[in-house]
Amino acid sequence: MFDSIKAQDMEIYNAIVAECHRQRDGIELIPSENYVSAAILEANGSILTNKYSEGYPRKRYYGGQQNIDTIEEIAIARAKELFGCEYVNVQPYSGSPANMAVYFALLNFGDKVMGLKLDHGGHITHGLPISFSGKAYEWVPYLVEENGFIDMDKVEETALREKPKMIVAGFSAYPRNMDWKRFADICKKIGAYSFADISHVGGLIAAGVIESPVPYFDVVMTTTHKTLRGPRSAIIMAKEEHGKAIDRAVFPGLQGGPHDQITASKAICFEEALRPEFKQYGEQVITNAKALAEVLLRYDYNLVSGGTDNHLILVDLTNKGISGKQAQDSLDRAEITLNKNTVPYEKRSPMDPSGIRLGSPAVTTRGFKEKEMQMVGEWMHRVLSDIDNEEVQHQVAAEVKELCQHFPVAGTRV
Ligand SMILES: Cc1ncc(COP(=O)(O)O)c(C=O)c1O
Structure with missing residues:
Protein backbone atom coordinates (compact mmCIF):
# COMPACT_ATOMS: atom_id res chain seq x y z
CA MET A 1 0.00 0.00 0.00
CA PHE A 2 1.03 3.63 -0.59
CA ASP A 3 3.66 2.53 -3.13
CA SER A 4 3.36 5.71 -5.21
CA ILE A 5 3.74 7.94 -2.17
CA LYS A 6 6.73 5.87 -1.07
CA ALA A 7 8.39 6.29 -4.44
CA GLN A 8 7.98 10.05 -4.40
CA ASP A 9 7.76 11.42 -0.85
CA MET A 10 9.35 9.43 1.96
CA GLU A 11 8.58 12.05 4.61
CA ILE A 12 4.83 11.84 4.10
CA TYR A 13 5.01 8.08 3.50
CA ASN A 14 6.71 7.54 6.85
CA ALA A 15 4.14 9.67 8.67
CA ILE A 16 1.21 7.80 7.08
CA VAL A 17 2.73 4.42 7.91
CA ALA A 18 3.35 5.51 11.51
CA GLU A 19 -0.28 6.64 11.75
CA CYS A 20 -1.44 3.26 10.36
CA HIS A 21 0.50 1.57 13.15
CA ARG A 22 -0.92 3.94 15.77
CA GLN A 23 -4.50 3.33 14.65
CA ARG A 24 -3.93 -0.43 14.37
CA ASP A 25 -2.12 -0.95 17.68
CA GLY A 26 -3.93 1.46 19.97
CA ILE A 27 -7.38 1.85 21.47
CA GLU A 28 -9.32 4.82 20.10
CA LEU A 29 -11.75 6.28 22.59
CA ILE A 30 -12.21 9.80 21.17
CA PRO A 31 -16.01 9.76 20.78
CA SER A 32 -16.01 11.84 17.58
CA GLU A 33 -13.74 9.40 15.73
CA ASN A 34 -14.39 6.18 13.88
CA TYR A 35 -12.89 3.81 11.28
CA VAL A 36 -14.36 3.93 7.76
CA SER A 37 -14.70 0.89 5.52
CA ALA A 38 -12.26 -0.05 2.77
CA ALA A 39 -14.88 1.02 0.19
CA ILE A 40 -15.13 4.50 1.70
CA ARG A 275 -28.04 -2.21 6.24
CA PRO A 276 -29.48 -4.20 9.17
CA GLU A 277 -25.93 -4.66 10.54
CA PHE A 278 -25.74 -0.94 11.18
CA LYS A 279 -28.64 -1.16 13.64
CA GLN A 280 -26.69 -3.85 15.50
CA TYR A 281 -23.64 -1.58 15.40
CA GLY A 282 -25.65 1.28 16.95
CA GLU A 283 -27.00 -0.98 19.68
CA GLN A 284 -23.52 -2.27 20.48
CA VAL A 285 -22.08 1.27 20.60
CA ILE A 286 -24.50 2.13 23.41
CA THR A 287 -24.05 -1.23 25.18
CA ASN A 288 -20.27 -0.77 25.05
CA ALA A 289 -20.39 2.80 26.38
CA LYS A 290 -22.56 1.63 29.29
CA ALA A 291 -20.19 -1.29 29.97
CA LEU A 292 -17.19 1.05 30.14
CA ALA A 293 -19.13 3.51 32.31
CA GLU A 294 -19.93 0.69 34.72
CA VAL A 295 -16.25 -0.19 35.24
CA LEU A 296 -15.34 3.46 35.80
CA LEU A 297 -18.17 3.93 38.30
CA ARG A 298 -17.01 0.83 40.17
CA TYR A 299 -13.62 2.53 40.63
CA ASP A 300 -15.32 5.70 41.91
CA TYR A 301 -14.82 7.87 38.82
CA ASN A 302 -17.20 10.79 38.80
CA LEU A 303 -19.18 10.57 35.55
CA VAL A 304 -20.96 13.80 34.62
CA SER A 305 -24.72 13.02 34.91
CA GLY A 306 -23.81 9.69 36.52
CA GLY A 307 -23.58 7.65 33.32
CA THR A 308 -24.50 7.66 29.64
CA ASP A 309 -27.47 7.17 27.27
CA ASN A 310 -25.39 7.36 24.11
CA HIS A 311 -21.84 6.72 22.88
CA LEU A 312 -19.94 9.15 25.10
CA ILE A 313 -18.80 9.48 28.68
CA LEU A 314 -17.58 12.62 30.40
CA VAL A 315 -15.44 12.07 33.51
CA ASP A 316 -14.68 14.76 36.09
CA LEU A 317 -11.31 13.72 37.56
CA THR A 318 -11.29 16.26 40.41
CA ASN A 319 -11.88 13.60 43.09
CA LYS A 320 -8.88 11.65 41.74
CA GLY A 321 -6.51 14.58 42.17
CA ILE A 322 -5.42 14.57 38.51
CA SER A 323 -6.22 16.83 35.59
CA GLY A 324 -7.65 15.94 32.19
CA LYS A 325 -4.34 16.75 30.51
CA GLN A 326 -2.38 14.51 32.85
CA ALA A 327 -4.83 11.69 32.18
CA GLN A 328 -4.72 12.20 28.41
CA ASP A 329 -0.91 12.25 28.33
CA SER A 330 -0.45 9.17 30.52
CA LEU A 331 -3.08 7.18 28.62
CA ASP A 332 -1.48 8.26 25.33
CA ARG A 333 1.72 6.54 26.47
CA ALA A 334 -0.36 3.44 27.20
CA GLU A 335 -1.77 3.55 23.61
CA ILE A 336 -5.24 4.54 24.85
CA THR A 337 -6.38 7.70 23.08
CA LEU A 338 -9.05 10.03 24.43
CA ASN A 339 -9.34 13.78 24.91
CA LYS A 340 -9.10 16.14 27.82
CA ASN A 341 -12.33 18.08 28.19
CA THR A 342 -13.89 20.82 30.25
CA VAL A 343 -16.71 19.78 32.57
CA PRO A 344 -19.81 21.80 33.48
CA TYR A 345 -18.98 24.61 35.93
CA GLU A 346 -15.28 24.12 35.07
CA LYS A 347 -12.80 25.70 37.47
CA ARG A 348 -9.63 25.01 35.45
CA SER A 349 -8.45 26.25 32.04
CA PRO A 350 -9.58 24.67 28.71
CA MET A 351 -5.96 23.65 27.99
CA ASP A 352 -5.70 21.79 31.32
CA PRO A 353 -9.29 21.08 32.30
CA SER A 354 -10.76 18.83 34.97
CA GLY A 355 -12.17 16.16 32.72
CA ILE A 356 -11.76 13.62 29.96
CA ARG A 357 -14.22 12.69 27.23
CA LEU A 358 -14.30 9.17 25.86
CA GLY A 359 -16.60 6.91 23.90
CA SER A 360 -17.28 3.67 22.11
CA PRO A 361 -17.92 4.28 18.35
CA ALA A 362 -14.44 3.41 17.04
CA VAL A 363 -13.72 0.38 19.23
CA THR A 364 -17.19 -0.98 18.45
CA THR A 365 -16.43 -0.75 14.72
CA ARG A 366 -13.33 -2.90 15.22
CA GLY A 367 -15.43 -5.48 17.06
CA PHE A 368 -15.04 -4.80 20.78
CA LYS A 369 -17.88 -6.09 22.94
CA GLU A 370 -18.60 -5.84 26.68
CA LYS A 371 -15.69 -8.13 27.59
CA GLU A 372 -13.15 -5.91 25.82
CA MET A 373 -14.75 -2.76 27.28
CA GLN A 374 -14.17 -4.23 30.75
CA MET A 375 -10.51 -4.68 29.86
CA VAL A 376 -10.32 -1.07 28.61
CA GLY A 377 -11.80 0.20 31.88
CA GLU A 378 -9.35 -1.86 33.93
CA TRP A 379 -6.38 -0.59 31.87
CA MET A 380 -7.55 2.99 32.23
CA HIS A 381 -7.80 2.61 35.98
CA ARG A 382 -4.33 1.02 36.22
CA VAL A 383 -2.79 3.96 34.39
CA LEU A 384 -4.81 6.71 36.09
CA SER A 385 -4.31 5.41 39.63
CA ASP A 386 -0.51 5.50 39.21
CA ILE A 387 -0.40 8.52 36.89
CA ASP A 388 3.38 9.04 36.61
CA ASN A 389 4.41 5.38 36.47
CA GLU A 390 5.88 4.91 32.99
CA GLU A 391 6.49 1.22 33.60
CA VAL A 392 2.76 0.65 34.08
CA GLN A 393 2.05 2.73 30.96
CA HIS A 394 4.41 0.64 28.83
CA GLN A 395 3.08 -2.61 30.24
CA VAL A 396 -0.50 -1.57 29.46
CA ALA A 397 0.58 -0.45 25.97
CA ALA A 398 1.94 -3.95 25.29
CA GLU A 399 -1.28 -5.60 26.51
CA VAL A 400 -3.36 -3.15 24.43
CA LYS A 401 -1.33 -3.96 21.32
CA GLU A 402 -1.78 -7.68 21.87
CA LEU A 403 -5.58 -7.33 22.10
CA CYS A 404 -5.77 -4.99 19.10
CA GLN A 405 -4.10 -7.60 16.87
CA HIS A 406 -7.34 -9.60 17.06
CA PHE A 407 -9.47 -6.63 15.91
CA PRO A 408 -8.25 -5.34 12.54
CA VAL A 409 -8.85 -1.81 11.23
CA ALA A 410 -9.49 -1.32 7.49
CA GLY A 411 -6.65 0.29 5.56
CA THR A 412 -3.97 -0.02 8.25
CA ARG A 413 -2.14 -3.10 6.99
CA VAL A 414 1.13 -1.73 5.60
C1 LIG B 1 -22.00 19.19 17.66
C2 LIG B 1 -20.96 19.46 16.63
N1 LIG B 1 -21.24 20.33 15.64
C3 LIG B 1 -20.34 20.63 14.70
C4 LIG B 1 -19.09 20.05 14.70
C5 LIG B 1 -18.08 20.50 13.68
O1 LIG B 1 -17.72 19.55 12.79
P1 LIG B 1 -16.34 19.67 11.97
O2 LIG B 1 -15.25 19.35 12.92
O3 LIG B 1 -16.54 18.65 10.89
O4 LIG B 1 -16.27 21.05 11.43
C6 LIG B 1 -18.76 19.13 15.69
C7 LIG B 1 -17.40 18.52 15.71
O5 LIG B 1 -16.82 18.21 16.68
C8 LIG B 1 -19.71 18.83 16.70
O6 LIG B 1 -19.42 18.00 17.70
Whole structure:
Protein backbone atom coordinates (compact mmCIF):
# COMPACT_ATOMS: atom_id res chain seq x y z
CA MET A 1 0.00 0.00 0.00
CA PHE A 2 1.03 3.63 -0.59
CA ASP A 3 3.66 2.53 -3.13
CA SER A 4 3.36 5.71 -5.21
CA ILE A 5 3.74 7.94 -2.17
CA LYS A 6 6.73 5.87 -1.07
CA ALA A 7 8.39 6.29 -4.44
CA GLN A 8 7.98 10.05 -4.40
CA ASP A 9 7.76 11.42 -0.85
CA MET A 10 9.35 9.43 1.96
CA GLU A 11 8.58 12.05 4.61
CA ILE A 12 4.83 11.84 4.10
CA TYR A 13 5.01 8.08 3.50
CA ASN A 14 6.71 7.54 6.85
CA ALA A 15 4.14 9.67 8.67
CA ILE A 16 1.21 7.80 7.08
CA VAL A 17 2.73 4.42 7.91
CA ALA A 18 3.35 5.51 11.51
CA GLU A 19 -0.28 6.64 11.75
CA CYS A 20 -1.44 3.26 10.36
CA HIS A 21 0.50 1.57 13.15
CA ARG A 22 -0.92 3.94 15.77
CA GLN A 23 -4.50 3.33 14.65
CA ARG A 24 -3.93 -0.43 14.37
CA ASP A 25 -2.12 -0.95 17.68
CA GLY A 26 -3.93 1.46 19.97
CA ILE A 27 -7.38 1.85 21.47
CA GLU A 28 -9.32 4.82 20.10
CA LEU A 29 -11.75 6.28 22.59
CA ILE A 30 -12.21 9.80 21.17
CA PRO A 31 -16.01 9.76 20.78
CA SER A 32 -16.01 11.84 17.58
CA GLU A 33 -13.74 9.40 15.73
CA ASN A 34 -14.39 6.18 13.88
CA TYR A 35 -12.89 3.81 11.28
CA VAL A 36 -14.36 3.93 7.76
CA SER A 37 -14.70 0.89 5.52
CA ALA A 38 -12.26 -0.05 2.77
CA ALA A 39 -14.88 1.02 0.19
CA ILE A 40 -15.13 4.50 1.70
CA LEU A 41 -11.34 4.79 1.79
CA GLU A 42 -11.20 3.91 -1.91
CA ALA A 43 -13.83 6.48 -2.90
CA ASN A 44 -12.07 9.09 -0.75
CA GLY A 45 -8.83 8.51 -2.62
CA SER A 46 -10.38 8.35 -6.08
CA ILE A 47 -10.04 10.51 -9.21
CA LEU A 48 -13.30 12.24 -8.30
CA THR A 49 -11.02 14.73 -6.57
CA ASN A 50 -10.06 16.01 -10.03
CA LYS A 51 -13.50 17.41 -10.88
CA TYR A 52 -15.08 20.83 -10.39
CA SER A 53 -18.88 20.79 -10.10
CA GLU A 54 -20.11 24.09 -8.70
CA GLY A 55 -23.90 24.16 -8.52
CA TYR A 56 -26.36 21.32 -8.01
CA PRO A 57 -27.26 18.21 -10.06
CA ARG A 58 -28.55 19.20 -13.54
CA LYS A 59 -27.75 22.86 -12.71
CA ARG A 60 -23.95 23.08 -12.84
CA TYR A 61 -21.66 25.82 -14.03
CA TYR A 62 -19.09 23.59 -15.79
CA GLY A 63 -19.44 20.72 -18.24
CA GLY A 64 -18.63 17.04 -17.86
CA GLN A 65 -21.00 16.46 -14.96
CA GLN A 66 -22.82 13.31 -16.07
CA ASN A 67 -21.10 11.05 -13.53
CA ILE A 68 -20.93 13.59 -10.72
CA ASP A 69 -24.68 14.27 -11.06
CA THR A 70 -25.33 10.53 -10.74
CA ILE A 71 -23.21 10.33 -7.60
CA GLU A 72 -24.77 13.36 -5.92
CA GLU A 73 -28.31 12.23 -6.78
CA ILE A 74 -27.61 8.79 -5.29
CA ALA A 75 -26.19 10.40 -2.13
CA ILE A 76 -29.31 12.61 -1.82
CA ALA A 77 -31.74 9.72 -2.32
CA ARG A 78 -29.93 7.51 0.21
CA ALA A 79 -29.69 10.27 2.83
CA LYS A 80 -33.45 10.90 2.48
CA GLU A 81 -34.18 7.20 2.89
CA LEU A 82 -31.82 6.87 5.86
CA PHE A 83 -33.10 9.82 7.88
CA GLY A 84 -36.63 10.16 6.45
CA CYS A 85 -36.05 13.84 5.65
CA GLU A 86 -37.91 15.90 3.04
CA TYR A 87 -34.84 17.79 1.81
CA VAL A 88 -31.11 17.31 2.11
CA ASN A 89 -27.99 19.13 0.94
CA VAL A 90 -25.01 16.76 0.73
CA GLN A 91 -22.41 19.36 -0.23
CA PRO A 92 -21.19 20.91 3.07
CA TYR A 93 -17.46 20.43 3.52
CA SER A 94 -17.76 19.62 7.22
CA GLY A 95 -19.82 20.27 10.34
CA SER A 96 -18.65 23.81 11.08
CA PRO A 97 -19.30 25.20 7.58
CA ALA A 98 -22.63 23.34 7.57
CA ASN A 99 -23.65 25.14 10.76
CA MET A 100 -22.56 28.46 9.25
CA ALA A 101 -24.70 27.69 6.21
CA VAL A 102 -27.76 27.01 8.37
CA TYR A 103 -27.30 30.31 10.23
CA PHE A 104 -26.59 32.18 6.99
CA ALA A 105 -29.72 30.71 5.40
CA LEU A 106 -32.20 31.50 8.15
CA LEU A 107 -30.79 34.37 10.23
CA ASN A 108 -29.58 37.92 9.76
CA PHE A 109 -26.27 38.98 11.33
CA GLY A 110 -26.93 40.12 14.89
CA ASP A 111 -30.01 37.90 15.41
CA LYS A 112 -30.44 36.23 18.77
CA VAL A 113 -29.80 32.47 19.01
CA MET A 114 -29.86 30.01 21.92
CA GLY A 115 -27.29 27.22 22.17
CA LEU A 116 -25.77 24.90 24.78
CA LYS A 117 -22.78 26.61 26.39
CA LEU A 118 -19.41 25.18 25.27
CA ASP A 119 -18.18 24.05 28.69
CA HIS A 120 -21.61 22.53 29.34
CA GLY A 121 -21.28 20.28 26.28
CA GLY A 122 -21.98 22.59 23.33
CA HIS A 123 -19.80 23.13 20.25
CA ILE A 124 -17.66 26.13 19.28
CA THR A 125 -20.06 26.84 16.40
CA HIS A 126 -22.89 27.20 18.90
CA GLY A 127 -21.81 30.68 19.90
CA LEU A 128 -18.29 30.63 21.34
CA PRO A 129 -17.43 34.36 21.38
CA ILE A 130 -14.17 33.94 19.43
CA SER A 131 -15.76 31.80 16.70
CA PHE A 132 -17.52 33.12 13.61
CA SER A 133 -20.84 32.06 15.15
CA GLY A 134 -20.17 34.09 18.30
CA LYS A 135 -19.14 37.18 16.37
CA ALA A 136 -21.95 37.12 13.80
CA TYR A 137 -24.93 36.48 16.11
CA GLU A 138 -26.05 37.34 19.62
CA TRP A 139 -26.02 34.18 21.74
CA VAL A 140 -28.00 33.33 24.83
CA PRO A 141 -26.59 30.12 26.30
CA TYR A 142 -28.54 27.41 28.06
CA LEU A 143 -26.80 25.18 30.60
CA VAL A 144 -26.79 21.78 32.23
CA GLU A 145 -27.66 21.66 35.93
CA GLU A 146 -25.25 20.63 38.72
CA ASN A 147 -26.51 17.05 38.18
CA GLY A 148 -25.29 17.16 34.56
CA PHE A 149 -28.76 17.15 32.95
CA ILE A 150 -30.44 19.90 30.92
CA ASP A 151 -33.54 21.21 32.70
CA MET A 152 -36.03 21.78 29.89
CA ASP A 153 -38.24 23.99 32.08
CA LYS A 154 -35.30 26.38 32.42
CA VAL A 155 -34.65 26.24 28.66
CA GLU A 156 -38.28 27.19 28.11
CA GLU A 157 -38.12 29.97 30.69
CA THR A 158 -35.03 31.45 28.98
CA ALA A 159 -36.59 31.09 25.53
CA LEU A 160 -39.82 32.81 26.57
CA ARG A 161 -37.83 35.67 28.13
CA GLU A 162 -35.21 36.11 25.39
CA LYS A 163 -37.31 35.25 22.31
CA PRO A 164 -34.40 34.04 20.14
CA LYS A 165 -34.91 33.65 16.39
CA MET A 166 -33.40 30.15 16.54
CA ILE A 167 -32.67 27.50 19.16
CA VAL A 168 -29.81 25.07 18.51
CA ALA A 169 -30.31 21.68 20.15
CA GLY A 170 -27.16 19.64 19.96
CA PHE A 171 -23.88 18.86 21.65
CA SER A 172 -20.29 17.66 21.54
CA ALA A 173 -20.08 16.47 25.13
CA TYR A 174 -23.51 15.65 26.59
CA PRO A 175 -23.84 11.98 27.54
CA ARG A 176 -27.63 12.03 27.71
CA ASN A 177 -30.48 12.08 25.21
CA MET A 178 -31.93 15.43 24.29
CA ASP A 179 -35.68 15.96 24.49
CA TRP A 180 -36.09 16.84 20.80
CA LYS A 181 -39.86 17.20 20.90
CA ARG A 182 -39.75 19.58 23.85
CA PHE A 183 -37.13 21.74 22.09
CA ALA A 184 -39.28 21.86 18.95
CA ASP A 185 -42.40 22.69 20.98
CA ILE A 186 -40.61 25.57 22.71
CA CYS A 187 -39.51 26.90 19.30
CA LYS A 188 -43.08 26.72 18.03
CA LYS A 189 -44.33 28.61 21.08
CA ILE A 190 -42.04 31.58 20.37
CA GLY A 191 -41.94 31.34 16.56
CA ALA A 192 -38.21 30.44 16.49
CA TYR A 193 -36.46 28.17 14.04
CA SER A 194 -35.63 24.78 15.53
CA PHE A 195 -32.19 23.49 14.56
CA ALA A 196 -30.82 20.14 15.74
CA ASP A 197 -27.07 19.58 15.41
CA ILE A 198 -26.89 15.79 15.70
CA SER A 199 -23.23 15.58 14.65
CA HIS A 200 -22.31 13.26 17.50
CA VAL A 201 -25.32 10.96 17.46
CA GLY A 202 -26.12 11.01 13.72
CA GLY A 203 -25.12 7.37 13.37
CA LEU A 204 -27.14 6.27 16.38
CA ILE A 205 -30.17 8.09 14.96
CA ALA A 206 -29.60 6.55 11.52
CA ALA A 207 -29.40 3.15 13.22
CA GLY A 208 -32.72 3.85 14.92
CA VAL A 209 -31.34 3.29 18.42
CA ILE A 210 -32.02 6.80 19.68
CA GLU A 211 -34.89 9.09 18.78
CA SER A 212 -34.65 11.26 15.68
CA PRO A 213 -35.33 15.01 15.72
CA VAL A 214 -36.08 14.99 11.96
CA PRO A 215 -39.89 14.77 12.32
CA TYR A 216 -39.98 17.74 14.72
CA PHE A 217 -37.26 20.17 13.60
CA ASP A 218 -37.02 22.79 10.84
CA VAL A 219 -33.38 21.90 10.20
CA VAL A 220 -31.10 19.02 11.23
CA MET A 221 -27.36 18.86 10.54
CA THR A 222 -25.09 15.92 11.03
CA THR A 223 -21.41 15.39 10.41
CA THR A 224 -20.84 12.11 8.59
CA HIS A 225 -17.53 11.06 10.18
CA LYS A 226 -18.46 10.38 13.79
CA THR A 227 -21.01 7.69 14.78
CA LEU A 228 -22.26 7.66 11.16
CA ARG A 229 -18.87 6.17 10.20
CA GLY A 230 -18.46 7.93 6.88
CA PRO A 231 -16.02 10.40 5.37
CA ARG A 232 -15.03 13.67 7.08
CA SER A 233 -18.00 15.82 6.03
CA ALA A 234 -21.59 16.84 6.81
CA ILE A 235 -25.13 17.07 5.45
CA ILE A 236 -27.99 19.47 6.13
CA MET A 237 -31.56 18.14 6.27
CA ALA A 238 -34.66 20.31 6.49
CA LYS A 239 -38.32 20.73 5.87
CA GLU A 240 -38.85 21.32 2.15
CA GLU A 241 -39.78 24.99 2.68
CA HIS A 242 -36.21 25.79 3.86
CA GLY A 243 -34.47 23.92 1.05
CA LYS A 244 -33.99 26.81 -1.34
CA ALA A 245 -32.48 29.10 1.31
CA ILE A 246 -30.10 26.37 2.51
CA ASP A 247 -29.01 25.46 -1.03
CA ARG A 248 -28.22 29.12 -1.70
CA ALA A 249 -26.36 29.51 1.59
CA VAL A 250 -24.13 26.47 0.91
CA PHE A 251 -23.43 27.48 -2.69
CA PRO A 252 -22.74 30.21 -3.65
CA GLY A 253 -23.22 31.66 -0.14
CA LEU A 254 -20.30 29.97 1.59
CA GLN A 255 -18.67 27.34 -0.57
CA GLY A 256 -17.34 26.83 -4.06
CA GLY A 257 -17.22 23.42 -5.70
CA PRO A 258 -18.30 20.39 -3.67
CA HIS A 259 -15.74 17.69 -2.88
CA ASP A 260 -17.05 15.01 -5.21
CA GLN A 261 -14.82 12.24 -3.84
CA ILE A 262 -16.41 12.92 -0.46
CA THR A 263 -19.93 12.98 -1.91
CA ALA A 264 -19.29 9.50 -3.32
CA SER A 265 -17.90 8.37 0.05
CA LYS A 266 -21.00 9.75 1.76
CA ALA A 267 -23.25 7.83 -0.65
CA ILE A 268 -21.39 4.63 0.25
CA CYS A 269 -21.62 5.47 3.95
CA PHE A 270 -25.42 5.94 3.71
CA GLU A 271 -25.81 2.57 1.97
CA GLU A 272 -23.77 0.93 4.74
CA ALA A 273 -25.93 2.65 7.37
CA LEU A 274 -29.12 1.40 5.69
CA ARG A 275 -28.04 -2.21 6.24
CA PRO A 276 -29.48 -4.20 9.17
CA GLU A 277 -25.93 -4.66 10.54
CA PHE A 278 -25.74 -0.94 11.18
CA LYS A 279 -28.64 -1.16 13.64
CA GLN A 280 -26.69 -3.85 15.50
CA TYR A 281 -23.64 -1.58 15.40
CA GLY A 282 -25.65 1.28 16.95
CA GLU A 283 -27.00 -0.98 19.68
CA GLN A 284 -23.52 -2.27 20.48
CA VAL A 285 -22.08 1.27 20.60
CA ILE A 286 -24.50 2.13 23.41
CA THR A 287 -24.05 -1.23 25.18
CA ASN A 288 -20.27 -0.77 25.05
CA ALA A 289 -20.39 2.80 26.38
CA LYS A 290 -22.56 1.63 29.29
CA ALA A 291 -20.19 -1.29 29.97
CA LEU A 292 -17.19 1.05 30.14
CA ALA A 293 -19.13 3.51 32.31
CA GLU A 294 -19.93 0.69 34.72
CA VAL A 295 -16.25 -0.19 35.24
CA LEU A 296 -15.34 3.46 35.80
CA LEU A 297 -18.17 3.93 38.30
CA ARG A 298 -17.01 0.83 40.17
CA TYR A 299 -13.62 2.53 40.63
CA ASP A 300 -15.32 5.70 41.91
CA TYR A 301 -14.82 7.87 38.82
CA ASN A 302 -17.20 10.79 38.80
CA LEU A 303 -19.18 10.57 35.55
CA VAL A 304 -20.96 13.80 34.62
CA SER A 305 -24.72 13.02 34.91
CA GLY A 306 -23.81 9.69 36.52
CA GLY A 307 -23.58 7.65 33.32
CA THR A 308 -24.50 7.66 29.64
CA ASP A 309 -27.47 7.17 27.27
CA ASN A 310 -25.39 7.36 24.11
CA HIS A 311 -21.84 6.72 22.88
CA LEU A 312 -19.94 9.15 25.10
CA ILE A 313 -18.80 9.48 28.68
CA LEU A 314 -17.58 12.62 30.40
CA VAL A 315 -15.44 12.07 33.51
CA ASP A 316 -14.68 14.76 36.09
CA LEU A 317 -11.31 13.72 37.56
CA THR A 318 -11.29 16.26 40.41
CA ASN A 319 -11.88 13.60 43.09
CA LYS A 320 -8.88 11.65 41.74
CA GLY A 321 -6.51 14.58 42.17
CA ILE A 322 -5.42 14.57 38.51
CA SER A 323 -6.22 16.83 35.59
CA GLY A 324 -7.65 15.94 32.19
CA LYS A 325 -4.34 16.75 30.51
CA GLN A 326 -2.38 14.51 32.85
CA ALA A 327 -4.83 11.69 32.18
CA GLN A 328 -4.72 12.20 28.41
CA ASP A 329 -0.91 12.25 28.33
CA SER A 330 -0.45 9.17 30.52
CA LEU A 331 -3.08 7.18 28.62
CA ASP A 332 -1.48 8.26 25.33
CA ARG A 333 1.72 6.54 26.47
CA ALA A 334 -0.36 3.44 27.20
CA GLU A 335 -1.77 3.55 23.61
CA ILE A 336 -5.24 4.54 24.85
CA THR A 337 -6.38 7.70 23.08
CA LEU A 338 -9.05 10.03 24.43
CA ASN A 339 -9.34 13.78 24.91
CA LYS A 340 -9.10 16.14 27.82
CA ASN A 341 -12.33 18.08 28.19
CA THR A 342 -13.89 20.82 30.25
CA VAL A 343 -16.71 19.78 32.57
CA PRO A 344 -19.81 21.80 33.48
CA TYR A 345 -18.98 24.61 35.93
CA GLU A 346 -15.28 24.12 35.07
CA LYS A 347 -12.80 25.70 37.47
CA ARG A 348 -9.63 25.01 35.45
CA SER A 349 -8.45 26.25 32.04
CA PRO A 350 -9.58 24.67 28.71
CA MET A 351 -5.96 23.65 27.99
CA ASP A 352 -5.70 21.79 31.32
CA PRO A 353 -9.29 21.08 32.30
CA SER A 354 -10.76 18.83 34.97
CA GLY A 355 -12.17 16.16 32.72
CA ILE A 356 -11.76 13.62 29.96
CA ARG A 357 -14.22 12.69 27.23
CA LEU A 358 -14.30 9.17 25.86
CA GLY A 359 -16.60 6.91 23.90
CA SER A 360 -17.28 3.67 22.11
CA PRO A 361 -17.92 4.28 18.35
CA ALA A 362 -14.44 3.41 17.04
CA VAL A 363 -13.72 0.38 19.23
CA THR A 364 -17.19 -0.98 18.45
CA THR A 365 -16.43 -0.75 14.72
CA ARG A 366 -13.33 -2.90 15.22
CA GLY A 367 -15.43 -5.48 17.06
CA PHE A 368 -15.04 -4.80 20.78
CA LYS A 369 -17.88 -6.09 22.94
CA GLU A 370 -18.60 -5.84 26.68
CA LYS A 371 -15.69 -8.13 27.59
CA GLU A 372 -13.15 -5.91 25.82
CA MET A 373 -14.75 -2.76 27.28
CA GLN A 374 -14.17 -4.23 30.75
CA MET A 375 -10.51 -4.68 29.86
CA VAL A 376 -10.32 -1.07 28.61
CA GLY A 377 -11.80 0.20 31.88
CA GLU A 378 -9.35 -1.86 33.93
CA TRP A 379 -6.38 -0.59 31.87
CA MET A 380 -7.55 2.99 32.23
CA HIS A 381 -7.80 2.61 35.98
CA ARG A 382 -4.33 1.02 36.22
CA VAL A 383 -2.79 3.96 34.39
CA LEU A 384 -4.81 6.71 36.09
CA SER A 385 -4.31 5.41 39.63
CA ASP A 386 -0.51 5.50 39.21
CA ILE A 387 -0.40 8.52 36.89
CA ASP A 388 3.38 9.04 36.61
CA ASN A 389 4.41 5.38 36.47
CA GLU A 390 5.88 4.91 32.99
CA GLU A 391 6.49 1.22 33.60
CA VAL A 392 2.76 0.65 34.08
CA GLN A 393 2.05 2.73 30.96
CA HIS A 394 4.41 0.64 28.83
CA GLN A 395 3.08 -2.61 30.24
CA VAL A 396 -0.50 -1.57 29.46
CA ALA A 397 0.58 -0.45 25.97
CA ALA A 398 1.94 -3.95 25.29
CA GLU A 399 -1.28 -5.60 26.51
CA VAL A 400 -3.36 -3.15 24.43
CA LYS A 401 -1.33 -3.96 21.32
CA GLU A 402 -1.78 -7.68 21.87
CA LEU A 403 -5.58 -7.33 22.10
CA CYS A 404 -5.77 -4.99 19.10
CA GLN A 405 -4.10 -7.60 16.87
CA HIS A 406 -7.34 -9.60 17.06
CA PHE A 407 -9.47 -6.63 15.91
CA PRO A 408 -8.25 -5.34 12.54
CA VAL A 409 -8.85 -1.81 11.23
CA ALA A 410 -9.49 -1.32 7.49
CA GLY A 411 -6.65 0.29 5.56
CA THR A 412 -3.97 -0.02 8.25
CA ARG A 413 -2.14 -3.10 6.99
CA VAL A 414 1.13 -1.73 5.60
C1 LIG B 1 -22.00 19.19 17.66
C2 LIG B 1 -20.96 19.46 16.63
N1 LIG B 1 -21.24 20.33 15.64
C3 LIG B 1 -20.34 20.63 14.70
C4 LIG B 1 -19.09 20.05 14.70
C5 LIG B 1 -18.08 20.50 13.68
O1 LIG B 1 -17.72 19.55 12.79
P1 LIG B 1 -16.34 19.67 11.97
O2 LIG B 1 -15.25 19.35 12.92
O3 LIG B 1 -16.54 18.65 10.89
O4 LIG B 1 -16.27 21.05 11.43
C6 LIG B 1 -18.76 19.13 15.69
C7 LIG B 1 -17.40 18.52 15.71
O5 LIG B 1 -16.82 18.21 16.68
C8 LIG B 1 -19.71 18.83 16.70
O6 LIG B 1 -19.42 18.00 17.70
